[in-house]
Amino acid sequence: MTHPTRPICKMLWHDYSRVSKIAAEDQIFSSEDINKTVEQIELLDYHEERSFRGIKFACYRAGHVLGAAMFMINIGGIRVLYTGDYSREEDRHLPQAEIPNVRIHVLIVESTYGVMNHEPREQREMRFTNSVHQIVRQGGKCLLPVFALGRAQEILLILEDYWERNSDLHEIPIFYNSPMATKCLRIFETYTNMCSASVQEQANRCNNPWVLKYIQNMPDRHSFAQLESEIGACVVLAAPGMLQSGASRELFESWAPEKKNGVIVTGYSVPGTLANELKSDPETVTLNDGRKVNVRATVKFMSFSAHSDYNQTSEFIRRLKANVVASSLSGASADSFHRTH
Structure with missing residues (x-):
């Protein structure tokens, strides 16, 4: 994960552990479990490429929350970009999701808002x-x-x-x-x-x-x-x-x-x-x-959503020109999005 994601995860996990602590036997994970997990986290910077058993991967800025990342996986020269939650709108505290400057063959893109557009x-x-x-x-x-x-x-x-x-x-x-x-x-x-x-x-x-x-x-x-x-x-x-x-x-x-x-x-x-x-x-x-x-x-x-809307997603898809485009969300909003493409 990216550097800001680690302290954010640690904070959110400890908060969840605190509020869900009804009885020891009902607790999904403890503070000790969280600390052990945090020790095993490997950090990487945006654009930094890592390899694992011949599979290369790198992450790009997603614009959703601080440290959020889209991941690109390269397997035998085929590049798959998975956006996860992302936003192409630059707001007051975060820059927008970036567009990788390499050829993308498969794009798995968020479509939470389907054909809906945000208010400017x-x-x-x-x-x-x-x-x-x-x-x-x-x-x-x-x-x-x-x-x-x-x-x-x-x-x-x-x-x-x-x-x-x-x-x-x-x-x-x-x-x-x-x-x-x-x-x-x-x-x-x-x-x-x-x-x-x-x-x-x-x-x-x-x-x-x-x-x-x-x-x-x-x-x-x-x-x-x-x-x-x-x-x-x-x-x-x-x-x-x-x-x-x-x-x-x-x-x-x-x-x-x-x-x-x-x-x-x-x-x-x-x-x-x-x-x-x-x-x-x-x-x-x-x-x-x-x-x-x-x-x-x-x-x-008044929605201050940090998810890509229809116009942002459409533009993102057009600019990447991927051979294959798939949605990372199932359901009505994804169906409505695909019917228009």
Whole structure:
């Protein structure tokens, strides 16, 4: 794996081990297992070629999350490129997936979005920041359920830039609540050289792009509950992204009944989760314990997905000119994609 992927894996594995530790016999793997695994990881750089029993392989930047890689396998002169999750959109914190400058014979490409296209990035950012601004302008609290890695860093940079450009927002706090938030930012600090050109330019000006002026770690839930009434308008990024438990769920239950507040879901939501249920615009939601919560707050969905859409995938396929193209995703979206090619 690439260099940033190792600390990311270690962090995510330890977090999973922690939250799934119900009883020793139910635990899939322990901290000791994780440490043993981490010791066996072999690291490689983008474009660095390795060989194993005559099979050559190298990895290329995928643009999905920090350190994400597409792998190219060379067997007897036949090159197979497997993209995995990738994105050809350059965003604020990561460069886009690169296009290998060698002949590709077989391309196995992600097609998560099939024939769907993303909203243009500038348009999506403007809609997002306008929505956040509107909520806090009316004295409301804005909840942004996020995943700890990837899109959270993108949204942090968007908010930081928008707050800097709007002086009327300077006194309105932005809190980041995630057990892994600080660890994630430390990893991004370490590997800033693998981030977007704009992040690197800021770093070259001797400014740490991950020391954020307007965003602060959220106090523990008990302390924050005591401060809520005094704080007034605020923005909180909280995990998990699908509102199924934890801080984001608690804040939703507390803030949803108030009309001036707002919830903006920025990522994918799995059917059966609270975030997905909110898509039907319900007046109330029933929690697992039977309690009902009135939903009077504004609820919006804005996808900040780091997956290639139809236009990006089509262009990627055309530019590579591979002899054989296959999808790495089965299902309706892949079927619809193939029917158009």
